[in-house]
Amino acid sequence: MKQSAGYFLGVDGGGTKTAFVLIDRSGQEVARHEGGSSYHVEIGVEKLHVVLDQGVQSVLKQAGASTADVRFAFFGLPAHGEDSKIQPMLDLMPEALLGHRRYACGNDMICGWAGSLAGEDGINIVAGTGSIGYGEHQGLSARGGGWGEVFSDEGSAYWIAVQGLKAFSRMSDGRLPRGPLHELMVQEFALTTDLDLCAHIYAKSTPQRDRIAGVSRLIARAAASGDPAARRIFTEAGHELAEIVDGIRRRLAYRPGERVNLSYSGGVFQSGDLILEPFRQRLSACSADYRLISPRYSPAIGAAIYAARLAGAPLDMAVNA
Incomplete structure (x- = not known):
């Protein structure tokens, strides 16, 4: 051979x-x-x-x-x-x-x-189409999140998109004040009426999961334009991702005061401080031991x-x- x-x-x-x-x-x-x-x-x-x-x-x-x-x-x-x-x-x-x-x-x-x-000990959180975390520490390994878009994937592009679509429907109904998010969605999908969005979202095309997740980019643009609802979505996404990380930290049996190296990957983090700032804030509230490292x-x-x-x-x- x-x-x-x-x-x-x-x-x-x-x-x-x-x-x-x-x-x-x-x-x-x-x-x-x-x-x-x-x-x-x-x-x-x-x-x-x-x-x-x-x-x-x-x-x-x-x-x-x-x-x-x-x-x-x-x-x-x-x-x-x-x-x-x-x-x-x-x-x-x-x-x-x-x-x-x-x-x-x-x-x-x-x-x-x-x-x-x-490949060194620590935790990584992925926020792409879905979300999931994984870590290793002194021979232990643990994962968190990643249960799928129906009842998990918190903080992922799909999750952000769904929250944004909910916000659009509320704006259209008058349940939320209309912000930049509403106009961006109307323009992106060339909507004649707001309800035409249903035809775009529920269309039987493949892959539907990726197509819906792609709407998260519009939510990011709306947040960058100052839309309060869109900014809240990214704040909640950052908090959700931090909760996944902290659950993994506890399962990996880190001692109080022991440094936890933490990094991240996935397209959602391309939003920069829009996602990283609330992520850091919630991590700090969970533990002072995290050391956030840019992906190597x-x-x-x-x-x-x-x-x-x-x-x-x-x-x-x-x-x-």
């Missing part, structure tokens, strides 16, 4: 896109690919196989490598570990793509944690870092973020 050239493959799945990164043993990125959603709950297992196969083949072709050259891979997949019946199928899928078992599968929350903190590497790089760690070959972090 051909000896592995030592490449580490990281796959960071998500509800909107899936990132593939191949790095060598010195920690240098050699190939990258971005594919579509890998949220099997929405796209189905067969489509997931196609997305993963295309991504793996793309990075290997760019590097002039074969699957035998992959020393170890980590596939971070959304909703992994949340359905005992389908998980064995997800865990076996990479073997068909790689032709070997030098890989591991896990929830994509691990990618965000490993990238943001470079992307979740995709994090997946590769984690793959190297699982292979027993931690990287020297020379990788290009």
